[in-house]
Amino acid sequence: MPELPNPELAAAPTAGMNGARAAGEGATVLEAARLVLQRDLTLAFRRRGQLVQPLAFFAIVTTLFPLAISPELARLREVAAGVLWVAALLASLLALEFLFRDDAHDGTLEQYALSGQPLTGLMFAKTAAHWLLTGLPLALMAPLAALSLGAPSASIPGIVASVAIGTIALSLIGSIGAALTLGIRRSGVLLALLTLPLSLPVLIFGARASELAIHGAPYVAPLELLAALAVLGVTLAPLAAAAAVRVSLE
Amino acid sequence: MSHEGLEAENLQLWRGERHVLRGVGFAVPRGACLHVAGANGSGKTSLLRTACGLLYPESGRLLWNGRDVREDLPAFHASLIYIGHEPPLKADLSALENLRYWVGMRRRTDRAALESALQRVGAAAWRERPARTLSAGQKRRVALAALSLALVPLWLLDEPTTNLDGEGQRLVGTLIEEQLARGGLVLAATHHELPVAAGRVRRLELQLA
Amino acid sequence: MSWTWFHRLGSPPYIYRLAQRLTPWFAWPAGALIIAALYGGLVLAPPDYLQGDGFRIIYMHAPSAWMSLMVYTTMAVAAAVGLIWRIKVAHAVAASCAPVGASFTLAALVTGSLWGEPMWGTWWEWDPRLTSELILFFLYLGYMGLRGAIEDTQRADRTSAVLAVVGVVNVPIIHYSVSWWNSLHQAPSVMRLGKPALSTTMLAPLLMMLLGFTLFFVAVLLVRLRGEILNRERSASWIREALGT
Numbered sequence: 001m002p003e004l005p006n007p008e009l010a011a012a013p014t015a016g017m018n019g020a021r022a023a024g025e026g027a028t029v030l031e032a033a034r035l036v037l038q039r040d041l042t043l044a045f046r047r048r049g050q051l052v053q054p055l056a057f058f059a060i061v062t063t064l065f066p067l068a069i070s071p072e073l074a075r076l077r078e079v080a081a082g083v084l085w086v087a088a089l090l091a092s093l094l095a096l097e098f099l100f101r102d103d104a105h106d107g108t109l110e111q112y113a114l115s116g117q118p119l120t121g122l123m124f125a126k127t128a129a130h131w132l133l134t135g136l137p138l139a140l141m142a143p144l145a146a147l148s149l150g151a152p153s154a155s156i157p158g159i160v161a162s163v164a165i166g167t168i169a170l171s172l173i174g175s176i177g178a179a180l181t182l183g184i185r186r187s188g189v190l191l192a193l194l195t196l197p198l199s200l201p202v203l204i205f206g207a208r209a210s211e212l213a214i215h216g217a218p219y220v221a222p223l224e225l226l227a228a229l230a231v232l233g234v235t236l237a238p239l240a241a242a243a244a245v246r247v248s249l250e
Numbered sequence: 251m252s253h254e255g256l257e258a259e260n261l262q263l264w265r266g267e268r269h270v271l272r273g274v275g276f277a278v279p280r281g282a283c284l285h286v287a288g289a290n291g292s293g294k295t296s297l298l299r300t301a302c303g304l305l306y307p308e309s310g311r312l313l314w315n316g317r318d319v320r321e322d323l324p325a326f327h328a329s330l331i332y333i334g335h336e337p338p339l340k341a342d343l344s345a346l347e348n349l350r351y352w353v354g355m356r357r358r359t360d361r362a363a364l365e366s367a368l369q370r371v372g373a374a375a376w377r378e379r380p381a382r383t384l385s386a387g388q389k390r391r392v393a394l395a396a397l398s399l400a401l402v403p404l405w406l407l408d409e410p411t412t413n414l415d416g417e418g419q420r421l422v423g424t425l426i427e428e429q430l431a432r433g434g435l436v437l438a439a440t441h442h443e444l445p446v447a448a449g450r451v452r453r454l455e456l457q458l459a
Numbered sequence: 460m461s462w463t464w465f466h467r468l469g470s471p472p473y474i475y476r477l478a479q480r481l482t483p484w485f486a487w488p489a490g491a492l493i494i495a496a497l498y499g500g501l502v503l504a505p506p507d508y509l510q511g512d513g514f515r516i517i518y519m520h521a522p523s524a525w526m527s528l529m530v531y532t533t534m535a536v537a538a539a540v541g542l543i544w545r546i547k548v549a550h551a552v553a554a555s556c557a558p559v560g561a562s563f564t565l566a567a568l569v570t571g572s573l574w575g576e577p578m579w580g581t582w583w584e585w586d587p588r589l590t591s592e593l594i595l596f597f598l599y600l601g602y603m604g605l606r607g608a609i610e611d612t613q614r615a616d617r618t619s620a621v622l623a624v625v626g627v628v629n630v631p632i633i634h635y636s637v638s639w640w641n642s643l644h645q646a647p648s649v650m651r652l653g654k655p656a657l658s659t660t661m662l663a664p665l666l667m668m669l670l671g672f673t674l675f676f677v678a679v680l681l682v683r684l685r686g687e688i689l690n691r692e693r694s695a696s697w698i699r700e701a702l703g704t
Binding site: 047 | 302306
C-alpha cells in the first residue's frame with residue numbers, strides 16, 4: 001500500500017511556533033500553563049472540603065498559643081507576629097504534600113514532562129495554583145488571627161501584605177521539597193525537614209514586617225526583602241522543581 | 251535511503267541492579283509499526299519509556315529523523331504521544347474535560363473536535379460523567395480519542411488493547427493503520443497480538459534477563 | 460588527551476585504586492599538623508588577656524565551622540557534576556562527604572556551646588554564627604534523610620543532588636538573613652563568640668589546624684569513597700580483583 005503523503009502531519013507545527021488561533025495548531029507554553037492552572041483550580045473546587053483544611057489548621061495552631069502562654073492581650077501582642085508566621089508556615093507545609101501527589105499517581109506529571117512544553121513553566125503554573133488555593137486565603141485570614149492576639153486594626157494592611165508575599169515565596173520553596181519527595185512513602189516529616197531550613201529567610205523577614213506593622217512602625221524595608229526572596233524564588237524554584245520531577249520519572 | 255523515523259542503537263539500561271535492556275536496537279521508518287513483544291518483566295515498558303526519552307540509557311543512542319534526540323528533547327517530545335498502562339485521567343473531571351486538558355497541552359482544540367473524537371471511540375453517551383465512574387475499558391477509549399486528536403507522527407503505546415472488548419480492539423487496529431497510512435509510526439508494547447495487518451508490523455522480541 | 464584524564468576520573472575502579480594510593484599522603488600529614496597545632500594552641504600560645512585560657516577552644520571551633528561550610532560546598536559541587544554529566548563517581552563523592560560535613564557541623568556547635576558556657580554562663584546563645592551553623596546542620600540532616608529514604612541508588616543520587624545544589628544557593632541567603640535578624644535584636648551586653656585579637660603565636664596554630672582539618676577531611680573522604688564505591692559496584696567483576704580474593 002503506497003504511503004500517502006500527509007500534509008497534516010508534515011506541517012503540524014511544534015508547540016510554540018505559530019500565532020494563528022485555529023484549532024489543531026500547536027499550543028504555546030502560555031496556553032499550556034493556563035490550562036494547568038485552570039485544571040488545578042477546577043479540581044480543587046470539586047473537592048471544596050479539602051480547601052478549608054489548611055485554614056482550619058492555621059486557626060487551631062493560633063489558638064494554641066494563648067492557651068499555652070497567657071490570655072493577656074498585652075503579652076500576646078509581643079509574640080503575635082511570630083505566632084502568626086509559624087502557624088502560617090506550618091499550614092503552608094501541610095498543603096504542600098498534595099501539590100504533586102495526585103499528578104504523580106495518575107500519570108499526569110509524566111504527560112507534562114512529555115508534552116514538549118518547558119516543564120519549568122508548567123511547574124510555575126502549578127505553584128501559582130497552589131498559592132491561590134492556600135497562600136492567598138491564609139493572607140486574608142491572617143488579620144483575624146493577629147487581631148485575636150492583640151494586634152491593632154491599623155496593622156491589618158501590613159500583615160496581609162507580608163503574609164501574601166511571604167506565602168508566594170513559601171509556595172515556591174515548598175514546591176522544590178514536594179518535587180524531591182515524590183515517590184517516598186509517608187514523606188510528610190521529611191518534606192518539613194527539607195523545606196523548613198530553606199524557608200527560614202522568609203520567616204525572618206516576614207515576621208519582622210508583621211512585627212513592625214503591629215507596633216505601628218514603617219515596615220517597607222523587610223517587605224522589600226521579602227519581595228526580593230519571592231522574585232528569586234520565581235526565577236529559580238520552578239527550575240529546581242522541574243529537575244526533581246524529571247528525576248522522579250526516571 | 252532516508253533516516254526518517256525512529257532508530258535505536260545498542261541501548262543498555264539498568265533499573266537498580268537489573269540489566270533490563272542489553273544492547274537493544276531497532277529501526278522504525280515512517281509508515282511502519284513496531285510490535286515490542288516479550289513476557290512480563292522482559293523490559294517492554296522500560297524500552298518504551300527509554301524510547302520517549304523519560305529513561306536515560308547507560309549507553310546507546312536514540313535517533314529521531316536521523317538526529318540524536320538529546321540534541322533537542324522538547325522538539326522530540328512535541329512529535330510524540332506516550333500512553334502508559336493507565337490512561338492519565340483525573341478522577342474528578344469528565345471524559346470531555348480530561349481530553350480537553352490532555353490534548354490542549356500540545357494542540358489547540360475546540361469543543362467540536364473533542365466531541366467528534368469521543369463520538370468516534372464510542373464515548374458520546376458517557377462523555378460528561380466524571381472519570382471515576384468509568385470502567386477501565388471506557389478510560390482506554392478516552393485515551394484512544396486523545397491519540398486521534400494529538401496529530402503527532404510518533405505513537406508509543408503500552409498495552410493498547412488491554413481492557414477493550416472485540417470492537418474496541420478493532421478500533422485500535424483501525425487507528426494504528428490510519429496513522430501508518432498518514433506516514434506516522436507506532437511502537438506498541440504488548441504480550442498480545444496487535445490487531446493490525448501482519449505486513450505492516452515488524453516484531454521485536456525481548457528476552458527475560 | 461585531557462578528555463582521557465576526565466574519563467578516567469569517572470571510572471570507579473580507577474578512582475578506587477587512586478584513593479587507596481593517595482590516602483596515606485593525606486592521613487599522615489593531617490595527623491602531624493593537627494598534633495602540632497594542638498601543641499601550639501594549647502601550650503605555646505599565651506592566654507588571651509580578656510578570655511584567659513577559655514579562648515583556646517577556638518582552635519577546634521573555628522576550623523570545624525569553616526570545614527562544615529567547605530564540605531557542604533564540595534558536596535554540592537560533586538553532586539552538580541554528577542547531575543549534569545551523569546558521572547556516578549561524583550555522586551559517590553557527594554554521598555561520602557555528607558556524614559563528614561555533618562560531624563564537623565556538630566563539632567562546631569558543641570565547641571561553640573562549650574565556649575559560651577564558662578564565658579557567659581549559658582550553654583546556648585542565638586548568636587548569628589551559631590544559629591547559621593545550626594541551620595546548616597539541619598540542611599545536612601535533610602540531605603542524608605532524603606538519600607536514606609530513596610531505595611534506588613541512582614534516583615537517590617540524582618534527587619539529593621538537586622537538593623544539594625538548592626541548599627548551596629540558599630546558604631548565603633540564610634546566613635545573610637540570620638545576621639540581619641540578629642542585628643535587629645542587639646542585647647546591651649554583646650554576647651558574641653567574638654574572636655579575640657590574635658597575635659602570630661596565636662594565629663599560626665589556628666591556620667595549621669585548619670590545614671590539618673582539610674587534609675583530614677580529604678583522607679576520610681578517600682576512605683569513605685572507597686567503601687561507597689565497593690558498595691555500589693559490588694556485583695561488578697573488577698571488585699574481586701581489587702580486593703585480592
